[in-house]
Amino acid sequence: MSQKEFVKPVGLETPYRLFNLGGTAFVESKQGDDLDIMPASWNCPLDYDKMTVVIDSTHYSRKLIEASEYILLAVPGMGIQKEILYLGSVSKNDNPNKIADSGLKFFTLPDCDFPLPEGCSAWAVIKLIREPHNEKTYDLFMGQIVKAWADSRVFSNNHWHLEEGPDELRSMHYVAGGHFYAIGKRVDVTL
Amino acid sequence: MSQKEFVKPVGLETPYRLFNLGGTAFVESKQGDDLDIMPASWNCPLDYDKMTVVIDSTHYSRKLIEASEYILLAVPGMGIQKEILYLGSVSKNDNPNKIADSGLKFFTLPDCDFPLPEGCSAWAVIKLIREPHNEKTYDLFMGQIVKAWADSRVFSNNHWHLEEGPDELRSMHYVAGGHFYAIGKRVDVTL
Structure with missing residues (x-):
């Protein structure tokens, strides 16, 4: 069964929650047929419906992002851990066949211009808010x-319920050198 | 035994790694004797030695931060989950005794002007880089x-080794409404 069958739209009131666990994200960008994907640990909600992400000027993705002014951010899971590391280790500057070589698979949705990577728990189309000073300086x-x-097996009604879905969808939180931690157990705190 | 005995300095080459797991952080601020602490999920590395953090203008902390231009960021662990939720639920605008009422404990270090909250895995003093447009607009x-x-039981030589320390130091990743996930198992990926 394809993951696509579990994928449901998320409302735009509080979509930051998709990224609030703080795991590594995929940044996908494209201009025409030119597609790139890179993992970015330095992604963060900026508001209930806004995100920040740091993308170094040396990345192939950077020119696609600046030209198209859109990105797809996604939250990759444990099940595609090798794909995450590969996509973060190889630049499309060096290997134009990077994405095929990564083994990452995709599905499509009628209302999304980006191919959506399989093995993620969440996906969001982001329209850039251009801030040239932040882009150039930082x-x-x-x-x-x-x-x-x-993926409705792990997120619905604006809440994560990772414990109800496959562990392959748990987010990956990067340290360095191929060393990650997966997100762990649910903790419900009451005062 | 006090946690202080396990606390070791971290070098300033790659201190972002303290925050790279993406968990909820404490933001501590002070001006004279006026101290505030609030949890902030929206914290993120900006560079190897720089951070961003979103602090809403309604927070009591905000005026302390703008006046002193320094904050202490810390990574609270599972063992102080009630303190995290309390400090995020009660504003010092409403309860001037908020910090004492939270039950949070502190230790001091000779080379740190901030009291350091116990039950965290990492602490960093941050000097603001003033960017008025970002502060006002976002x-x-x-x-x-x-x-x-x-805490050297879980971080040393610029790497996390949470699996070697007490689970009480595992980072907390916020969803909403008192619902968190703790960071989980170590995953070492090779290509």
């Missing part, structure tokens, strides 16, 4: 979430 | 890590 990009989806 | 603050420490 490699920091800001954007508005304009569409969002999640 | 409530986004940027800063340079100028001093850092970690």
